[in-house]
Amino acid sequence: MIEVRNLSKTYGDVTAVEDVSFIAEKGEILGFLGPNGAGKTTTMRVLTCYLPPSSGSAIVDGFDVVEESMEVRRRIGYLPEFPPLYADMTVSSYLTFVAKIKGVPSAQLKSRMDEAMEKTGIAHQRNNVIGHLSKGYRQRVGLAQALVHNPSVLILDEPTVGLDPRQIIEIRETIKALRGEHTIILCTHILPEVSMTCDKIVIISEGCIVGEGTPESLMSQLKEGEVLRAQIAGPSDEIRELLSGIDGVLDVVDDDTAAPKDGDEQAYIVTAAPGHDIRDLVAKRIVDGGHGLRELRGLEMDLEDIFLQLTTQEAEA
Amino acid sequence: MRNFFAVYTKELRSYFVSPVAYVIAGVFLFLSGYLFRNILMSFNFYCQQFSQRSQFMSGAGMPQLNLNEMVVTQFFGVMDFIWLMVVPMLTMRLFAEEKKSGTIELLMTSPISTVQILMGKFLACFTLYNLIVALTLVYPLILEVYGDPDWGPIWTAYLGYFLLGGTFVGVGILASAVTENQIVAVLLAFGGLLLLWLIDWSATFAGPTAAKILHSVSIIEHLQGFQRGVIDTKDVVFYLSFTFFTLFVTSRVVESRRWRR
Ligand SMILES: Nc1ncnc2c1ncn2[C@@H]1O[C@H](COP(=O)(O)OP(=O)(O)OP(=O)(O)O)[C@@H](O)[C@H]1O
Numbered sequence: 001m002i003e004v005r006n007l008s009k010t011y012g013d014v015t016a017v018e019d020v021s022f023i024a025e026k027g028e029i030l031g032f033l034g035p036n037g038a039g040k041t042t043t044m045r046v047l048t049c050y051l052p053p054s055s056g057s058a059i060v061d062g063f064d065v066v067e068e069s070m071e072v073r074r075r076i077g078y079l080p081e082f083p084p085l086y087a088d089m090t091v092s093s094y095l096t097f098v099a100k101i102k103g104v105p106s107a108q109l110k111s112r113m114d115e116a117m118e119k120t121g122i123a124h125q126r127n128n129v130i131g132h133l134s135k136g137y138r139q140r141v142g143l144a145q146a147l148v149h150n151p152s153v154l155i156l157d158e159p160t161v162g163l164d165p166r167q168i169i170e171i172r173e174t175i176k177a178l179r180g181e182h183t184i185i186l187c188t189h190i191l192p193e194v195s196m197t198c199d200k201i202v203i204i205s206e207g208c209i210v211g212e213g214t215p216e217s218l219m220s221q222l223k224e225g226e227v228l229r230a231q232i233a234g235p236s237d238e239i240r241e242l243l244s245g246i247d248g249v250l251d252v253v254d255d256d257t258a259a260p261k262d263g264d265e266q267a268y269i270v271t272a273a274p275g276h277d278i279r280d281l282v283a284k285r286i287v288d289g290g291h292g293l294r295e296l297r298g299l300e301m302d303l304e305d306i307f308l309q310l311t312t313q314e315a316e317a
Numbered sequence: 318m319r320n321f322f323a324v325y326t327k328e329l330r331s332y333f334v335s336p337v338a339y340v341i342a343g344v345f346l347f348l349s350g351y352l353f354r355n356i357l358m359s360f361n362f363y364c365q366q367f368s369q370r371s372q373f374m375s376g377a378g379m380p381q382l383n384l385n386e387m388v389v390t391q392f393f394g395v396m397d398f399i400w401l402m403v404v405p406m407l408t409m410r411l412f413a414e415e416k417k418s419g420t421i422e423l424l425m426t427s428p429i430s431t432v433q434i435l436m437g438k439f440l441a442c443f444t445l446y447n448l449i450v451a452l453t454l455v456y457p458l459i460l461e462v463y464g465d466p467d468w469g470p471i472w473t474a475y476l477g478y479f480l481l482g483g484t485f486v487g488v489g490i491l492a493s494a495v496t497e498n499q500i501v502a503v504l505l506a507f508g509g510l511l512l513l514w515l516i517d518w519s520a521t522f523a524g525p526t527a528a529k530i531l532h533s534v535s536i537i538e539h540l541q542g543f544q545r546g547v548i549d550t551k552d553v554v555f556y557l558s559f560t561f562f563t564l565f566v567t568s569r570v571v572e573s574r575r576w577r578r
């Protein structure tokens with residue numbers, strides 16, 4: 001289990017992480033999602049005892065990262081943003097070295113290494129020099145390194161960077177297969193990655209947490225407000241006024257992403273307050289007003305939109 | 318202990334899989350061999366002159382030619398300067414490379430103490446240093462074949478090199494810990510060692526107390542006794558404590574990441 005409480009980290013004047021709190025339960029995969037520079041890597045570095053927090057605390061498997069750093073370090077496997085590899089070593093000598101400094105007993109050394117290589121699909125590369133491996137295989141060696149001592153907590157910072165699509169799927173499957181045995185934090189800015197692999201998502205932007213929950217709850221939380229897309233023929237000023245006048249409508253904007261249609265047709269995005277089903281009302285008013293209703297549909301908000309909405313709101317603030 | 322040993326073997330291995338160890342040993346042996354040859358040649362020259370003159374002079378007024386003084390001491394006196402340039406190249410990568418490539422993140426997040434990391438690295442480099450130093454034993458052996466050197470001062474000179482090496486490696490490893498740029502690490506180590514070397518010089522112009530202090534921190538001043546065959550506890554303590562001091566500061570520098578909030 002990982003428990004982060006009011007964690008802040010500043011580099012000089014730069015505040016990288018501010019008042020972040022979250023919990024990852026034992027055996028679950030927590031997706032730590034955020035755009036570039038959001039503070040993901042910084043948070044992971046605090047969790048792995050690489051950097052001390054400026055304030056707040058983090059508890060990993062019941063041990064404080066500052067006070068009982070050695071105990072924490074015994075329990076974590078960490079794949080940093082840049083895999084920490086020695087280019088002049090072979091895969092197996094590198095993994096042996098890592099296993100030793102992670103405290104794997106000599107008797108288990110071989111079986112642990114074989115298992116880690118097996119899980120990450122690098123067994124056939126064991127005698128190759130790391131410096132000569134492709135980027136994707138290096139990433140896998142990095143992952144094997146994080147797994148080799150069978151840690152109860154796994155922290156993976158963008159594990160699929162630099163992999164080809166097939167490898168990405170494989171690595172995600174590997175990570176999913178680890179669920180249950182290990183508590184996993186998966187950092188990424190790639191949405192499908194979290195929606196596909198994670199039990200829980202924490203969204204961070206500019207150092208602050210802006211959203212948290214299961215993929216489903218995050219979606220329903222934001223879907224409360226109904227969003228409609230309506231394609232209507234007629235004078236746009238008049239129509240915009242008409243739509244805004246409907247009870248429960250919060251916002252009307254032109255949908256400029258759609259290709260311009262012939263004549264005076266225009267698409268509008270209508271956002272309603274939560275709990276208002278305005279579809280019938282919109283249709284009735286448009287037709288009553290004598291305009292041509294060409295298309296009307298509810299918009300599904302997917303994680304992508306939620307992510308964008310959450311992270312851009314923060315940026316504007 | 319096991320952790321220390323893992324780091325130690327990893328570091329030592331990486332010296333030998335890269336050309337670094339061989340190139341440095343090669344360059345060092347070439348330079349020292351060249352110097353040894355020149356010193357021998359000039360000794361030979363003196364000997365010839367001496368034997369010519371001795372036909373005209375005789376008795377008490379005649380200076381003695383001493384193989385130890387003229388060859389051994391002089392040779393060891395020059396070799397330490399070569400080491401001053403070579404050791405920074407052995408130490409430069411120890412921490413700087415780990416920082417640059419990000420592998421320091423692996424070490425610092427593993428259940429291994431900073432002291433274990435540091436001692437693994439220090440002793441690996443120190444081992445390599447002593448291996449190369451041991452190769453220079455070939456020169457006194459050559460003297461043994463053709464002459465009759467006194468081995469006492471030779472062994473003490475080697476003891477001096479052993480102690481000096483610890484200090485050099487200590488300074489080098491400290492320089493490597495403060496930067497992630499290996500060139501900067503070399504220059505810092507070289508500059509630092511040179512300063513500790515030349516500090517002796519300014520003692521000539523300083524007041525009596527200052528001169529004494531300057532003399533006592535000069536890394537070269539303490540070597541001279543060993544080269545004359547004298548083991549002075551003061552000198553031994555100097556090198557050991559200097560080495561310990563550099564290692565202590567290095568461990569603080571490496572640790573600093575953990576407490577700089
Ligand atoms: N060593 C450092 N010194 C100063 N500022 C830093 C340092 N490391 C990170 N930062 C700053 O902290 C902020 C967060 O960086 P961080 O690396 O945690 O982001 P991230 O979420 O991992 O981004 P990415 O997706 O690009 O990896 C950034 O604004 C960055 O510039």
Ligand SMILES: [Mg+2]
Nearest residue numbers: 040041042081
């Ligand atoms: Mg990052």
